[in-house]
Amino acid sequence: MTEKVRCLIIGSGPAGYTAAIYASRANLSPVLYEGMQPGGQLTTTNDVENFPGYPNGITGPEMMVEFKAQAERFGADIRFGYATATDLSAAPYKVTIDGEKIIEADTIIISTGATAKYLGLPDETKYSGSGVSACATCDGFFYRKRKVAVVGGGDTACEEATYLAGLADKVFLIVRKPFLRASKIMQERVLSNPKIEVLFEHETLGLTGDKVVQGANLVKRRGQSDEEQVHIEIDGFFLAIGHKPNSDIFKPWIDTDEVGYIKTIPGTPRTNVEGVFAAGDVADPHYRQAITAAGSGCQAAIEVERYLSEKGI
Ligand code: NDP
Numbered sequence: 199m200t201e202k203v204r205c206l207i208i209g210s211g212p213a214g215y216t217a218a219i220y221a222s223r224a225n226l227s228p229v230l231y232e233g234m235q236p237g238g239q240l241t242t243t244n245d246v247e248n249f250p251g252y253p254n255g256i257t258g259p260e261m262m263v264e265f266k267a268q269a270e271r272f273g274a275d276i277r278f279g280y281a282t283a284t285d286l287s288a289a290p291y292k293v294t295i296d297g298e299k300i301i302e303a304d305t306i307i308i309s310t311g312a313t314a315k316y317l318g319l320p321d322e323t324k325y326s327g328s329g330v331s332a333c334a335t336c337d338g339f340f341y342r343k344r345k346v347a348v349v350g351g352g353d354t355a356c357e358e359a360t361y362l363a364g365l366a367d368k369v370f371l372i373v374r375k376p377f378l379r380a381s382k383i384m385q386e387r388v389l390s391n392p393k394i395e396v397l398f399e400h401e402t403l404g405l406t407g408d409k410v411v412q413g414a415n416l417v418k419r420r421g422q423s424d425e426e427q428v429h430i431e432i433d434g435f436f437l438a439i440g441h442k443p444n445s446d447i448f449k450p451w452i453d454t455d456e457v458g459y460i461k462t463i464p465g466t467p468r469t470n471v472e473g474v475f476a477a478g479d480v481a482d483p484h485y486r487q488a489i490t491a492a493g494s495g496c497q498a499a500i501e502v503e504r505y506l507s508e509k510g511i
Contacts, residue, residue: 200299200300201300201302204227204506205229207231209311209480210235211262211311213477213479213498215266217230217495218230219272221499239311240261286448287451291473306473308448309491309495310444312486313444329432335358335487337434340434347369347434348371350372350440355380357438360394362434368393371397397418397428397430400428406429410433443459443480452471479491
């Protein structure tokens, strides 16, 4: 089963849907495959208050429904399906959907996003959207004058802890090692902030609370002779232990950095394969915001339009 398309968009967060809006308005008849989590990471966020145009905020799932409706209004063909393999050795490029259907595409926009890493505790699922978050910029505002914890010892964790300290009354930074891995300047910001208490050599065992997070059970120096159980009272629990960009199926052809983020020519969504573009979090280790993802989706669609017209396809 093979189908030929001019513009294939893989992934359905703000980057993919924005690319679909622009590509369909440019008459490119884009086909978009939504992937495992239609709507992407925003569907796990409650309220989005920092996307311009929504002065009263909107929930992440609602926002993604609107993005999708806007793309469909201009004729984008949005389908449920998951890209399982690629062959980008020569155009038209081949993408396998759900292990069976082959799409041949003149151009591809990769907008498969990134997945925040979680500790793997059952309580993270239990309290999802009720005190557990992996994005301080998205959800920090709801914890003004409250107590929160951030897990991780890298730059993201330090950045998120510092950001949250500007809102919350108290921030615990839970670090499994006896030191921070973050850059010196980020460490200094954290260590000199009176609102942040760094809990070195602590690991999280579970969360407590009636319907919403009210505390965390930790263990200090696990497995050592002086191992100690610690309980902290918190209203929010933020994971900042890294993201995994969803780029595995492209790696045989597309250049990525050591973490797996797709490398693009700076200031553009162009990858090392002509006609293949990357937009949103899969290519963005720095900003990871809905608005920046949407902006890069727009850029990618404009690039596709120019590429196809240059090639006369
Ligand atoms: P990192 O991989 O750098 O750090 C992850 C942190 O999470 C580490 O402290 C790690 O601990 C900890 N961790 C991982 N798994 C677990 C676990 N299961 N339990 C407890 N802790 C865990 O990821 P970041 O997202 O912080 O950074 C990614 C990249 O982005 C880095 O290159 C960073 O420099 C960059 N970045 C730069 C920023 C800036 O310049 N402003 C801002 C944010 C990120 P351990 O140390 O023990 O492995």
